Amino acid sequence: MTVRSGERTWRPSLTTTLASAGVLAVAAACSTTERPEEASPVMLTREELMDPQTCAGCHPDHVREWSGSMHAYAGVDPVFLALNKRMQRETNGANGTFCVNCHAPLAVRQGLTTDGLNLDRLDPKLLGVTCYFCHNSEFHGGGLHNNPLVTLDDGVMRGGFHDPVPSTPHGAGYSMFTDHVHDASAFMCGACHDIVNPVGAHIERTFVEWRQSHVALEKRQNCGFCHMPARTGLAAQGKGVLVRQVHDHSMPGVDLAVTPFPEMESQRASVQKILDDSLSSRLCVTTDPATGLVRVEVTLLNETVGHAFPSGSAQDRRAWVELEAYRGGAVAFESGHIPEGRAVAEAGDPAMLLLRDRHFDAEDHETHLFWKTARIESTQVPVNRSSREPESSRARSHVYTFPGPLPERVSMRVKIRPIDVDLIAELVSSGDIDPAVAARIPTLTLARTEVSWTGGDPCAVSPTKSP
Numbered sequence: 167m168t169v170r171s172g173e174r175t176w177r178p179s180l181t182t183t184l185a186s187a188g189v190l191a192v193a194a195a196c197s198t199t200e201r202p203e204e205a206s207p208v209m210l211t212r213e214e215l216m217d218p219q220t221c222a223g224c225h226p227d228h229v230r231e232w233s234g235s236m237h238a239y240a241g242v243d244p245v246f247l248a249l250n251k252r253m254q255r256e257t258n259g260a261n262g263t264f265c266v267n268c269h270a271p272l273a274v275r276q277g278l279t280t281d282g283l284n285l286d287r288l289d290p291k292l293l294g295v296t297c298y299f300c301h302n303s304e305f306h307g308g309g310l311h312n313n314p315l316v317t318l319d320d321g322v323m324r325g326g327f328h329d330p331v332p333s334t335p336h337g338a339g340y341s342m343f344t345d346h347v348h349d350a351s352a353f354m355c356g357a358c359h360d361i362v363n364p365v366g367a368h369i370e371r372t373f374v375e376w377r378q379s380h381v382a383l384e385k386r387q388n389c390g391f392c393h394m395p396a397r398t399g400l401a402a403q404g405k406g407v408l409v410r411q412v413h414d415h416s417m418p419g420v421d422l423a424v425t426p427f428p429e430m431e432s433q434r435a436s437v438q439k440i441l442d443d444s445l446s447s448r449l450c451v452t453t454d455p456a457t458g459l460v461r462v463e464v465t466l467l468n469e470t471v472g473h474a475f476p477s478g479s480a481q482d483r484r485a486w487v488e489l490e491a492y493r494g495g496a497v498a499f500e501s502g503h504i505p506e507g508r509a510v511a512e513a514g515d516p517a518m519l520l521l522r523d524r525h526f527d528a529e530d531h532e533t534h535l536f537w538k539t540a541r542i543e544s545t546q547v548p549v550n551r552s553s554r555e556p557e558s559s560r561a562r563s564h565v566y567t568f569p570g571p572l573p574e575r576v577s578m579r580v581k582i583r584p585i586d587v588d589l590i591a592e593l594v595s596s597g598d599i600d601p602a603v604a605a606r607i608p609t610l611t612l613a614r615t616e617v618s619w620t621g622g623d624p625c626a627v628s629p630t631k632s633p
């Protein structure tokens with residue numbers, strides 16, 4: 167069975183919310199000829215299709231890559247489980263499926279959870295962002311955040327191919343929502359990668375950041391262009407399959423599993439790779455003629471990120487500049503040296519360049535509990551809205567000053583932690599998480615941002631690619 171889906175339900179949205187952003191290309195008018203039913207294989211049932219393990223026999227690479235991804239981790243992530251538990255307790259269940267609707271969407275759509283507190287008792291195949299969910303859901307409107315995607319439950323696995331081979335043992339066919347070349351696919355990803363909390367604060371904005379960027383508007387690079395790179399290979403093991411463009415499903419970003427999980431080493435390598443070239447830096451060292459102070463100006467530029475940096479869970483991310491200046495072989499000034507296991511916020515380093523979102527509740531107290539957030543202060547590195555804008559529109563700059571004379575060498579690099587230990591400590595103190603998690607949080611260094619200034623030119627810049 168070959169189906170085509172999407173266009174019919176998509177078109178109305180095109181003229182409403184989407185057209186105004188100028189992002190969406192008109193859905194390609196493709197041939198609608200149906201392949202005649204040929205020697206039909208035994209078809210997989212809906213129950214079988216909901217289980218990622220079913221796919222492993224024929225799509226081993228897809229299953230391996232996905233199994234180490236944060237999409238697979240989403241329903242078992244201990245930080246998620248702890249925060250959801252705490253939210254349900256503190257709000258008397260008032261926010262129901264808010265969290266679990268993105269972290270285990272199939273369980274919600276099957277009516278098997280109303281609060282995400284029973285996930286450990288559900289069939290594991292329903293947890294996380296699963297194959298079935300992405301390959302069987304469409305965006306039918308309903309707002310551009312908090313996962314309004316509609317799961318069709320028709321047993322058809324939709325992908326980017328118009329011509330799945332006749333031996334395919336499940337319904338298959340093209341959908342623009344799973345074609346990374348089509349802008350509609352970004353609305354599928356963006357449905358979850360954009361969160362408005364119950365108070366109305368826009369806490370995760372990856373989709374909207376991307377949608378307003380030159381990457382979306384001019385280069386037309388949808389999420390999958392960067393997050394699902396293509397390679398030539400077989401999409402499936404099976405009779406008569408064709409050599410195709412297949413797409414990586416490990417979807418690295420920043421985050422890594424903090425409990426034993428499949429593919430941990432390769433996931434870490436993929437995250438390191440996507441981070442290494444994401445930013446570049448410029449380091450300018452001068453003496454301020456007015457004050458005689460040494461002036462070190464750091465500029466971080468967004469190079470390969472299709473949205474702001476950090477994006478998404480920027481309230482939990484900590485990205486910062488570690489910098490030191492040497493004079494006579496000794497450290498004359500330093501900033502951002504955070505020992506492992508110590509929270510960035512506790513470093514007492516007001517000079518530090520820190521990239522993150524800070525959240526404040528209705529009483530304007532800073533909070534880690536993002537369902538309470540009423541106001542956000544952000545220090546992300548932005549993404550250019552237009553290629554005609556000056557460099558500064560994709561930059562974040564920061565000046566450090568200290569007494570002279572000029573140092574002989576200044577070195578810097580950007581570090582990132584997916585979550586900081588103060589959030590874990592807060593969840594440990596409320597009894598919601600295992601204290602051992604704190605020790606497993608990694609601190610990563612972005613290779614291309616490592617720059618040293620040693621005199622001569624006032625400025626040193628990143629190499630054109632990470633070493």
Ligand code: HEC
Binds near residue numbers: 218225301338
């Ligand atoms: C017994 C083998 C087999 C199993 C099991 C299987 N598939 Fe497939 N699948 C295929 C074949 C064969 C194709 C077609 C490949 C081609 O045309 O090159 C295919 C194609 C696809 C496509 C592309 C459809 C398109 O038109 O773009 C998707 C998506 C897909 N499968 C998802 C899944 C998922 C998810 C599972 C597990 C729930 C699964 N498959 C289980 C054999 C299988």
Ligand code: HEC
Binds near residue numbers: 299
């Ligand atoms: C059903 C909701 C949903 C959809 C649809 C979805 N995601 Fe995600 N995504 C998540 C959740 C939830 C996480 C994080 C889970 C966690 O860490 O506990 C995540 C994590 C990620 C990460 C890793 C982030 C990090 O910091 O490591 C990337 C990259 C990503 N998604 C990209 C995509 C792309 C690209 C698409 C579209 C092809 C997509 N997502 C579709 C919910 C979704």
Ligand code: HEC
Binds near residue numbers: 359372377389419474
């Ligand atoms: C031009 C390439 C590009 C495009 C397009 C792009 N991204 Fe990314 N994305 C990156 C890079 C590079 C990183 C790693 C740096 C970072 O964390 O921001 C990243 C990181 C992420 C992260 C982790 C962010 C964090 O700090 O926690 C998520 C989630 C994500 N992307 C989702 C998306 C989604 C959803 C879309 C489409 C709406 C998208 N990306 C479009 C390049 C891209």
Ligand code: HEC
Binds near residue numbers: 221295402413414
């Ligand atoms: C976050 C959403 C998401 C999840 C989860 C997901 N996929 Fe996909 N998958 C996609 C997208 C998007 C494409 C199409 C890429 C394109 O053609 O541009 C795709 C393509 C495919 C294809 C066609 C071949 C290719 O690589 O383009 C197969 C087969 C497939 N996925 C199988 C799976 C299996 C099996 C799982 C679970 C183990 C899975 N997918 C999980 C989004 C997802």
Ligand code: HEC
Binds near residue numbers: 313357360362420477
């Ligand atoms: C609209 C979909 C959506 C909703 C609602 C949602 N999440 Fe997520 N969650 C995501 C996505 C997407 C990511 C990955 C973002 C990134 O990597 O930048 C994520 C990441 C996470 C992470 C891992 C990264 C981090 O921040 O440490 C945790 C934990 C988490 N979410 C917990 C929750 C809890 C608890 C709730 C409810 C209070 C919730 N989420 C509601 C989509 C959602």
